[in-house]
Amino acid sequence: VIAHTREALCSVDMYALALVMWEILTQCEEYPTTEYCPPYEEYRKKTSDGSSFTSEIYDIVVVHRLRPSLIRPLKDNPHVLVSVFT
Numbered sequence: 001v002i003a004h005t006r007e008a009l010c011s012v013d014m015y016a017l018a019l020v021m022w023e024i025l026t027q028c029e030e031y032p033t034t035e036y037c038p039p040y041e042e043y044r045k046k047t048s049d050g051s052s053f054t055s056e057i058y059d060i061v062v063v064h065r066l067r068p069s070l071i072r073p074l075k076d077n078p079h080v081l082v083s084v085f086t
Contacts, residue, residue, distance in 0.1 A: 039068040
C-alpha cells in the first residue's frame with residue numbers, strides 16, 4: 001500500500017531505481033557472473049501453496065522487508081559497479 005505523501009513517493013522512487021540498477025548489474029554481459037535469476041526468486045517458496053505471485057511478493061517486500069541480493073563477485077568488485085553506471 002502506497003501512501004500518497006512526499007516521503008512515501010520518494011521511497012518508492014528509490015526502491016524502483018535500485019531494482020532497475022539490480023537488473024542492469026545482473027544482466028550485464030561485460031561482467032557475467034552466473035545465470036540470470038529474476039528478482040526475489042531466492043526468497044520465493046519452492047513449493048506452490050496456492051498463494052498468488054502478487055501476495056508472495058507482497059509478503060517478501062512489505063512484510064519481511066527483503067531485497068534482491070547482489071551476486072558475490074559483483075559485491076566484491078567495486079570497479080564493476082562504477083564502470084557499469086558511468
